[in-house]
Amino acid sequence: MVLGGAVHVGFSCFSSCISSLSNGGLSRKFSSTKLHKPLAMASMSNDPIREWILSEGKATEISRISPVGGGCINLATRYDTDAGSFFVKTNRNIGPSMFDGEALGLxxxxxxxTIRVPKPFKVGSLPTGGSYIIMEFIEFGASRSNQSELGRKLAEMHKAGKSNKGFGFDVDNTIGSTPQIxxxxxxxxxxxAEHRLGYQLKLARQQYGDSTIYERGQRLAKNIGSLFEGVVIxxxxxxxxxxxxxxxxDRNGExxxxxxxCYYGHNEAEFGMSWCAGFGGSFYIAYFEVMPKxxxxxxxxxxxxxxxxxxxxxxxxxxxRSSAMSIxxxxxxxxxx
Incomplete structure (x- = not known):
């Protein structure tokens, strides 16, 4: 999203590939206790965002507050200060849990x-209801990204980010506005089979009464094991x-x-949105050099x-529906x- 010759990350809008689709998921360092411990004092303020920026954010002056367009789930705002710029997302209807998940993932x-992401700083509740997240503001560069570098950096993240708890995450989060278990x-x-395919199939039956896709999908979910024989996951x-x-x-082309x-899973699952990600041959070549196919x-x-x-x-x-059923x-x- 262009803003005064620059663009920024982090606005949420989940839709089709033609529109905008997004949302997100935080790390142990940002446990709920740490995220909400400063909130007791901040909640006494009418503007906890401004209060944080002018205290823990180490700013003494906010020179400009400007909206960042492009969001359809959350309101996005840029705060320019003498300590740098901050990116803030607010949601008047949803409590901090959604932004907790996003901050943990970020x-x-x-x-x-490995790969650059906006650093999260603070999640909290708004006094009038809803919640907010404050994060690093990143100036976008002119190009979308270098495909080879993207593939290599993503593979490095997959290689470095491991869990000893198994598959999952410390919190549930959202995929768009859908809960992700x-x-x-x-x-x-x-x-x-259970937390990805099974959950979505149950939603389809609940929302649309679609017993056909539910029954066939569940049959598939129960038989996918053979696709993973001999695979190290x-x-x-x-x-x-x-x-x-x-x-x-970013402005350096990174x-x-x-x-x-976010969650911890089989690295190949990262390509599930490849039908509207635009990954080219150079992306996959670079990726598989780090994480072999x-x-x-x-x-x-x-x-x-x-x-x-x-x-x-x-x-x-x-x-x-037809694409899902065909698969x-x-x-x-x-x-x-």
């Missing part, structure tokens, strides 16, 4: 010291919602990713697309299930 990615699970196939830190609207570059829906990758690719097609179906309606039927045929 911080987890930030701590890998991140209950820790030791087995990846079980996690993906480690819990890698995933951005979780990597499409073109969440990928850009890739930047934003608005995550495993046997059966091409057969699993559609399985990872399916989660996001189902989510689009649940969020935006029937125009995405389910093709996978069932391939697996002879």
């Amino acid at each position: 911080n987890a990615m930030y701590e890998t010291r 991140n209950t820790w699970t030791s087995d990846w196939v079980e996690f993906y 480690e819990p890698c830190l995933l951005h979780g919602d990597l499409w073109s609207g969440n990928i850009t570059s 890739p930047v990713i934003l608005d995550p829906a 495993q046997p059966g990758f091409e057969k699993r690719r559609d399985l990872y697309l399916l989660y996001h097609y189902l989510n689009h179906y649940n969020l935006f309606g029937s125009s995405y 389910i039927d093709d996978c069932l045929l391939m697996l002879k299930a």
